[in-house]
Amino acid sequence: MEAVMEAEHAVPLGVTALFAALLCALILCLALEEKLHAKKSIIVGCFAVVSLLLATYLGGPDGLLPFGAVLVGGHEIQMPVYIPAIDWGVIAIILGSSLFVDVTAKSGLFTWIAIRLTKASGGDPLKLLWCYGIMTVVFSAVLNNVTAMIIVGALTAVSLGKLGRNDKLLGFLLIEGLLTNVGGLLTLISSVPNIIVGRAAGISFVEFFVNASPFVVVTTVVTILMGARLFDVRRLATDEERDQARKQVAGFDENDGIESRGFFWFGTVMTGFFILVIATTSALPGISNLGMGFVALSFAVIMLVRFKAEVDQFYKALDWDLLAFFAGLFIVINVMEHARVLDLIGKGLEKVIAMGDVAGTGAVLISAAVFSSVTDNIPLAAILAKILGNLGTPSDSALWWSVVFGANLGGNLTPIGSASTLVAVTIMHKHKLPMSFAAFVKAAIPFAGIQLALATGYVLLFLR
């Protein structure tokens, strides 16, 4: 039996097992990121270094890695073996989008929208929950989950404080945290797993939106209704209370953060244009070849012209930990591919898929959710996308959607499951609200359970 398996592997099974153990160790370390007091980029960077060294010295005289020149556009180019391992398209999208959002935020657009919605609610807690819930979903879809949670969470803390409703802050923040991962499902660029899986599967922006949006709408409504019930968020009872609340939120000035009216409108137009171009990238001649990364970077550059003398401030504010994490992660995954670890996992996944169209697809979704609840969903998405690609999974397969839904919604099971829920918990702690790991799981399980049930049903009924 062992001889047969050895024959199937161009790489010795022992070497594959060693790298598999290394991958498990990486995932474990990422899950224990908080305990290790180490940033993701350093964790994955260490594993990338070790993986590259082991892959160079193990696996025979030539090692496991394809050293030598790389063929780019018919030209042989010398470059380090770990450079082509990185998916620069994904890095470009994240880098460009982050810069674009950071500069656009300076225009005051997002705070303007947030305050206008607060005023539109008239300070009524239930209306406020609906406004903030929908805003969280939309911001998560357009910006990124973490930025959306920061903006909405910060506003929630300030506005509930002003309204004297601090007793509702914990419920609001929890619901918003859970909705960031729902909103993160709305478009192809709303979350990193979407970008990775979407690119691997060849799903276009419009196709992604059309398939995901009905689920996002239904799940948002269900989550807010559940949240209002569980956290006892009700409408104000008397005219006097309503009048008082209206006066309190009237004190918010949506124009306070707008330093230049011209830049505000420029930011507004550019945001609309950015979404339009990103949505139609695959249909735009020429641009479709350059890709979404080019679009994101181009829009970032255009916005940065406004701050041409101080662009370094925006570069400093970039999430370099996240970008370095991606680069390191892609290197590790590339090594794992050469060490046949992904083949090994793929074989396991094939068995799950072989459970049948219904059970297999559902099992992939649930297992992806459980896995991403305890560790970062990005490595999960990257590994599964690679494996599904290697298995020749067609782009219209429901399995891609199982990974997308599972990886995003799994983040709602625990506070460490996604960066945005972690931000929600951070804001809770900042405002001295008790929320332990166990308390979060206990509070979030009913929401996450319903969301995963809806997702499984949706994928099996409409996307299969």
Next chain:
Amino acid sequence: MAQIDQFESAFKSASKTLYEHAEVEIASVLVVTDLATAKAEAYAGRIRGFLETLGDDVSWRTVLGEEYGSAEALLPLVEQANPDLVVTYRNLHTTSWRFPHSLGSCVNVLTQVSRPPVLLVPHPLAGRELDHALQNTDRVMCVAGHLTGDHGLVNHGAYFTCPGGTLFLAHVEDDTVFERYMETISKIPEIDTKVARETIAEQLLKEPVDYIESCRAVLREAGVDLTVEDVVTRGHLVSTYRDFVQEYELDLLVLHTKDEDQLAMHGLAYPLTVELRAIPLLLL
């Protein structure tokens, strides 16, 4: 997370205190003097002219010097009259008015014990009042250590301003305190001193400016016939307000004297009340 704090700061900055207008009602005025009948009535007549804006329906009563001799004897008189406003001057029943260093025991106690506001006018014999003093109230200034949210102060200022007059809403940030903090910040490597100086100074003055803007809008909406001017700056508190009296030719200064946390006069109020003797002060 720095970004959470950044956005919370942005939203806190956008959350502004709006002025709430309420009518002040003054139906009776008690003029407390230490003079004999004729001089007291003449003085009270001058005060009535000065406070013409209160209207004709106000009932006036004058306390003569012979009716009391101490603060202990004055308080029951005030209590019995139960006025909405007490008008008096410093150093009652003493000759200390010759020295501009005190208020006298009667005024000291009256401002802290009596419910109604006290209008402190220049002493009739001291001759320190400015030429335009006690003529009318067309240029009134509200003074506060923290103007934002002090609706009562603004309401009184607006009430005492003649129709068509100007209400100055003043906020002076204490330069000495500011520099003390900046000096401390300059010794903390983690804080950029230049940024701190610029942004803190800007934010300190922005809040009262925003509040004054709200006062202007609400008073206009309420149909109150006056012009609101903002005087928001940094400086040495007492000397800056002393300069304002001259610079803006003020007829009346409105300020708080009571402090919930202490029996003595509110911090800035005492030096201002002692020193600004050339125009009337309305002490709330």
